[in-house]
Structure formats: C-alpha cells, structure tokens
Amino acid sequence: MPSILGELGLESSLVGTTTTAHIRSIGPEGFRCAVYAVGTLRQREAILPLSSAYDLREGAVPPKLEPGDTLITLVVEVSTAGPAGGELLVLSAIAPELVERILSGFVDEILTGKVVIKGIARVAGSKCKVAVAPTAEGVNARGACIGRGANRLKGAEALLNLAYGRERLEIIEYSSDRAVFLANAMNPIQVTDVLVERNNAIVAVKEHQLPGGIGAGGLNAELAGRLTGLYVRIVKEGTDLRTAMDELPGEQSAAATR
Template identity: 55%
Template sequence: MRTILSDPDLEPPLLGKAVTAHIKSRGPEGFTCTVYDAGTGRAHDALLPRSVAHELSAGAAPPVPAPGDTVIALVEGVSDEGELMLSVTSHELVERLLTGFVGEILDGKVVIKAIARAAGTRTKIAVAPTAPGVDARRACVGPGATRVKGVESLLNRAFGSETLEIVEHSDDRATFLTNAMMPVEVADLLVEGAHAVVVVEPHQFSGDIGERSLNARLAGRLTGLSVQVVTPGTDLRPALDRLAAETA
C-alpha cells in the first residue's frame, strides 16, 4: 500500500507534506534534521523547534529526540535560509498520515470533518462518507485496525504512545457528541448553544473519564462544544447554566 511517506510526487519545498526527519543534533533553538525528498533523493536541512508541546499527564517528561532518531513530521514552512520548519504536533500531520493509509479518503469517498489532538497522548478524528454504502469509520480503522495502527506507529516513532480514535460525524450535535465521547457510553445529555452536559454511569466516572478528563476535552474540541461530564441524578438544566456562566 502506498502511503504519503512514499509518495513519488513529493517535491521541494515539501510544504504541507509528511516527511521522515533524521535527527542530527540538538541546540538552543531545537533539533537539526535532514529530510530526504522521496522522489529525487535530495537532502534538505530542517529544524524541529524545541517548543514541541505535548499534552502530557502531570509529572511526565516531554519526549526528547536523540541524534540518530527518526521522527515523522509535517513541513510547516521554509525559513529565509531555505531550512524546512517541522512540526510533530499539528493536526495536519495526522490528516496527512491517515489519508496515506485510507484509499477511500484519497478517492473522495470518505472525508475528514474534524480533528482534536493532544499530541503524544490521544487524538479523535471525525469522518463521514460521501457515497452511499460507505462505512467511513470502518474504512479508516481498516481490517483488524491495521490502518489506524499504521498511523499510530508512525506518530509514535520516538515519541511515545499516542492513540487514535475514529469517530462517526453527524450533523445532529447530540449524536455527534455521543459518538465523540466514545469509548465512554453516554447515558443522557443536554446540548444548548455552545455548551453540553453529559451523563455517564458511576463506574465510568473516573480520573480518566471525569468532568475534567482529556476524553471530554477532546470530545468538546471535536464537536465545538464546551463539555462537562456529570453522574446520574444531576439536574442537567442548572448544570448547563453553570457551565455557560463559567465559560462566558
């Protein structure tokens, strides 16, 4: 299967492309790298800025590439000196990699509607079909989850354990948010304006899933909603009003 990383049409300056960056050294500004054009074999100087921001758990040390490592990065720009400027945290990097693995995206049968990413930890991707009979989520996950695991493998090269969750998009905001909250099962919810209160059962309400959880924050980013998770028995209307006041 051809992926974005082996696309023979890649040409300098490779802007907006996913590339393999070979770490050479590190300095005060970041990590100097070499990127090879897949089509011509030409080597390009590149910089991965030190300000790589991963959304990590408290106390976790940020990943630090070492000379000799290779990382998959997005070419975000080109300096005045012709040096490629790289990113490993951009949403576009995930989009480019997934497109390379999913033929249905390349063919236009599936579209990526939104991405919410905590780089290095977790990413949610909303997808939708453009043709009848196409299961967009299944196409992106792939047989035996091979496609989504392939993207994860590239993202995590020297950078940890980021997981990807493929979500079915819906024009109905309540349905979309329910999908986006997976793997948490939503027992009830109230959506109004830019805010939503979601009810989950107590056995799912934990540090990982609770009201301030990464799962809820990413679901909110994906759907464009400010989300609070509550336990059964909570009066949803006052909870929603409080949430709206807090985020005003």
C-alpha cells in the same frame, strides 16, 4: 468542508507534506534535522522547534530524542534561514494536520474522496480524536479508517509514534446533530444522556465510567469538547441535566472543557 490541510496556507509545494526527519543535532532552538527527497535523495536542511516537537500535559516528562532518531513530521514552513541563505524546512510533530496526512496514507477511501475528515482534536503524544464522514451512500467512514482487524488504525498509530510516544488515535463518526456528535466523540465511554444549549453541553455517563469519561487530567472530555466546539461538563447518570446546565457560570468555551 475544506480539507484540514487547506488551513496551512500552502505558499510552497512542500508545506503540508509529511517527511521522515533524521535528527542530527540538538540546540536551544530545537532539533536540527536532515530530510531526504523521495526519489532523488537530495538532502534538505530542516529544524524541528522544541515547541513543535512534543505537546506535554502538565507534569509530563518530555520524550528523549537524540541524534540518530527519526520521526515523521509535517512541513509547516519553508524559510530562507538555511546555510548560505538556502531553504530551511520548519517541521512540526504536533500539528493535527500530520494525523490527516498519515491516516490518508492508510485509508484509500480518504484519497478517493469517499471519506472526508471533518475535524481533528489532538494532544500529541497522548490522544487524538478524528471525526470522519462518508460522501457516498453505503460507505462506513469509521470502519474504513479503522480497517479489518484495526490494521489501518494500528498502522497509522505506529507511524505517528515512530520515534517516541504512545499516542492513541480514535476515529469518531461525525454527525450534524451536535448531541449525537458529542456522544460519539466521548468514545470509548458510553453516554446515557446529553443536553446541548448554545456552546455548552452536559453529558451524563454511568457512575463507574465517570473517571474514563473525564479522562486523565480531563483529556477525554477536553478533546471531545474541542472536536465538537462545545464546553463539556460530565455528570453521573440520574443527574438533572437542566439543573446542571443552569449551574454553569455563563457561556463557556470548548477550550475550558472539563
């Protein structure tokens, strides 16, 4: 599978790179930022649109960003809308690809190709699930990304949350078996049974784990569904999965995961 970053369409060598954005001012179009080139410290003009600054769950309060704050962002476009027709970098703090870039900086095995990222499902500022797989025998892809004492994972989380947020990264072991992959994606909830049929899945968990399996606002199940491409319904252990599957209202989609 090609890199997640390949989906960006790299029309400029800057697109797909991470930057430290220094917020200079705030306007109706977003946050005007300064980005400094590594080595030369050349200043580039950039904008972080409001729609790309945070990804809020319903009812959530936007994080407070002010001039002088810095945050790690991804360059998603280079336009000519800068001063005097110069370059203007368009940034994103919510792109899933940003997580890939940050994680790659902490995990040598991703840079060397021994570990590949198979998919990312993210609600920026809340939670992100990253599916990984080894390309060489004997490589523990999940362990490599977490690191000893979770040092790699914690480092990536700290950088991702530099200016705001409490986003948690979860590393998921990829499997070509969709039922196994979904059970892994439900982390940290332990799945007792899974039934997958076409694009639908019924997942059974112990009754006391139902709230965590679904997650606040349905987030855990939603991200597991996005990551695996399945519509996920969570039921308590002992439920007849076949009956639960037959009760689903036709073919569902991962976007409607509950």
